[in-house]
Amino acid sequence: MILHQNSGKSVTVIGGGVAGMSAACALAEAGLRVQLVEGRRFLGGRASSYLHPGVQEVIDNCQHALFGCCTNQLGFYRRIGVEQKIHWTREMTMIEPGGRRSLLGPSCLPAPLHDVPRLLSAHAFTLADKLALGRAICALLRPIPADSTESLGDWLRRHKQTKGALNRFWRLVIASALNAELDSIALPYAAMVIRGLFLNSAEAGRMGMSTVPLSELYAGADDFLKARGGGVLLSTRVEGATWNEAVAQWTVQTSSGDLRSDFVIVALPFEATAKLLSHMPPVEGAEALAEQLARFEHWPICSVHLWFDREITELEHAVLLDREIHWMYNQSRLQTGRGGHYLELVVSASRSFAALERKAAIELALAELADFFPRVKKAKLEKFALVKEVRATFGVPPGIDAARPTAISPWPNCFLAGDWTATGWPSTMESAARSGHLAAEAICKMIGEPRTILDPDLKPQGWMRWIR
Numbered sequence: 001m002i003l004h005q006n007s008g009k010s011v012t013v014i015g016g017g018v019a020g021m022s023a024a025c026a027l028a029e030a031g032l033r034v035q036l037v038e039g040r041r042f043l044g045g046r047a048s049s050y051l052h053p054g055v056q057e058v059i060d061n062c063q064h065a066l067f068g069c070c071t072n073q074l075g076f077y078r079r080i081g082v083e084q085k086i087h088w089t090r091e092m093t094m095i096e097p098g099g100r101r102s103l104l105g106p107s108c109l110p111a112p113l114h115d116v117p118r119l120l121s122a123h124a125f126t127l128a129d130k131l132a133l134g135r136a137i138c139a140l141l142r143p144i145p146a147d148s149t150e151s152l153g154d155w156l157r158r159h160k161q162t163k164g165a166l167n168r169f170w171r172l173v174i175a176s177a178l179n180a181e182l183d184s185i186a187l188p189y190a191a192m193v194i195r196g197l198f199l200n201s202a203e204a205g206r207m208g209m210s211t212v213p214l215s216e217l218y219a220g221a222d223d224f225l226k227a228r229g230g231g232v233l234l235s236t237r238v239e240g241a242t243w244n245e246a247v248a249q250w251t252v253q254t255s256s257g258d259l260r261s262d263f264v265i266v267a268l269p270f271e272a273t274a275k276l277l278s279h280m281p282p283v284e285g286a287e288a289l290a291e292q293l294a295r296f297e298h299w300p301i302c303s304v305h306l307w308f309d310r311e312i313t314e315l316e317h318a319v320l321l322d323r324e325i326h327w328m329y330n331q332s333r334l335q336t337g338r339g340g341h342y343l344e345l346v347v348s349a350s351r352s353f354a355a356l357e358r359k360a361a362i363e364l365a366l367a368e369l370a371d372f373f374p375r376v377k378k379a380k381l382e383k384f385a386l387v388k389e390v391r392a393t394f395g396v397p398p399g400i401d402a403a404r405p406t407a408i409s410p411w412p413n414c415f416l417a418g419d420w421t422a423t424g425w426p427s428t429m430e431s432a433a434r435s436g437h438l439a440a441e442a443i444c445k446m447i448g449e450p451r452t453i454l455d456p457d458l459k460p461q462g463w464m465r466w467i468r
């Protein structure tokens, strides 16, 4: 079967994650005819939701948080008209075992001081922790060379961080945002997270969560493409692609037939891109790309989904200190119309938790949850699910930037996207959205209709305007 894409310039976007969707929608808006091809039954990739057969509930594969500084992800949401489905918060509650709480969040002081008053009054940190954190964060106000080969772990040792600062801030908040261990994080990425979330402005650091399951959010992308003469092919795996020089067109071989188009965007995770390379035409540069791809490493994220017979906490979300479980999200409060008493617990960057058997993982999670919320002991657990995403994110160790290719591929009329490409961002939905926008910009430039698609960064506020 040949599925023709008929008028104007056409593009096949391979992979319906945030990168593929962002690229596809931006190109459709620019007037190209776009076919988005996704192997699974639903859009979203590593940030998606589905009906879990064990609990008969639609759940996200994991809670996905975004921040005010994620301008391209927000640009994508605005484009498809779903930005009002994001719930924003400026506060973060840290809870110690035993239940004592500390509330972090902005004050009316100018950036970068806006978060300082609440940090100073937080019970979660001793005076020595606060002094150590203050010293380190001030040091990060100085520019960090982008090619620094130092790891965050080494840098923290040099800056004499206390145990409390290490465990309760650097490990839990920063390493968990980057989903890796401290020694496996390149310093510039850690500095970028600190600046983005805590220093540049209160707006940049606000946290957003979807009020609907993630794949429901992306229904907007499907409608957007269809309304502009494009479409989405679900349950369609791409198996290879060939380039016809004579007509300057690609033929993409899929499990549902061949697709012809003028351009192709490969918006797959790094390992799926590596697999596809051997089914693409041989070309100079493909081997070097394969070598770059081989340098990426995965880190896991696990989520435990628990339904109780009663409310466990009135909090929407919290950071849980000193335990294996890191984050609690009260989905019954966060998601519209959810009902019941559904909590989701997230464990980042823990290969030991990911290796646990299901029963052991649930028992550990429940026992730890009770250390923070005593109501768990009296509550009845009605149902539960454990989602282990072993290939959740790629690590950003020192030197990783040399392995991240730009949108330009070794093949003619073929572009690369995906969170792992050279966006300057760690493995996040923002990186994926940026990569999609960069690939779309490259195609518009190539057809002689250049336009700016990449959404600009938020401008630093307060005194941060003068601190570079």
Ligand SMILES: Cc1cc2nc3c(=O)[nH]c(=O)nc-3n(C[C@H](O)[C@H](O)[C@H](O)COP(=O)(O)OP(=O)(O)OC[C@H]3O[C@@H](n4cnc5c(N)ncnc54)[C@H](O)[C@@H]3O)c2cc1C
Binding pocket: 014, 015, 016, 017, 018, 019, 020, 037, 038, 039, 040, 043, 044, 045, 046, 047, 061, 062, 063, 064, 065, 066, 236, 237, 238, 239, 267, 268, 269, 272, 301, 302, 389, 391, 392, 393, 417, 418, 419, 420, 427, 428, 429, 430, 431, 432
């Ligand atoms: C558990 C977990 C928690 C996370 N938490 C956060 C968070 O809180 N905040 C945040 O910003 N980021 C988070 N991330 C990271 C974020 O999900 C990813 O960085 C982002 O979604 C990557 O998007 P992508 O489009 O680059 O890749 P993907 O989402 O992997 O999309 C690629 C798509 O290609 C499809 N595909 C693969 N092979 C083929 C083929 N041969 N043919 C057709 N289709 C194919 C896949 O099915 C997939 O849909 C988390 C990730 C996980 C897994």
